[in-house]
Amino acid sequence: MEWSDLTEGAKAVLEQTRNIKNDHIQIVEFEVGFSEEIEDEDGDRVSVSIQEEDYENLKRYTQENEYGEKYHMARNKNIVKIILLENGKIPDNLSEFPVFRQYKKDAQTTEEQE
Numbered sequence: 001m002e003w004s005d006l007t008e009g010a011k012a013v014l015e016q017t018r019n020i021k022n023d024h025i026q027i028v029e030f031e032v033g034f035s036e037e038i039e040d041e042d043g044d045r046v047s048v049s050i051q052e053e054d055y056e057n058l059k060r061y062t063q064e065n066e067y068g069e070k071y072h073m074a075r076n077k078n079i080v081k082i083i084l085l086e087n088g089k090i091p092d093n094l095s096e097f098p099v100f101r102q103y104k105k106d107a108q109t110t111e112e113q114e
Helices: 008-019 052-064
Strands: 026-031 034-039 045-050 070-076 079-085 101-103
Touching: 008 026, 008 045, 008 052, 008 079, 045 052, 052 070, 052 079
Parallel strands: 026 101
Antiparallel strands: 026 079, 034 045, 070 079
């Protein structure tokens, strides 16, 4: 599976795992069903939507990746973590690494509750 085969939601998630390539493990957490308009690095408003199709796309891409990067995905209900691995293995102390980017619905805001 190649980059061009990915859905837009899947690309948005994977781009976040690639944003900081340094000595840190990249963890991106997202919720299947997430949809929101966010501001990108250039200050432009972009729509990000991550649906079941995007999750399936990501799952396939991380298993068939042809670019040499190794990923691990874990799903608990609708919350998914995708981890860009260093040296192809999950570290023992994974819980010590912060989540770099989240695409999740927060608790309802005050306006929505009224």
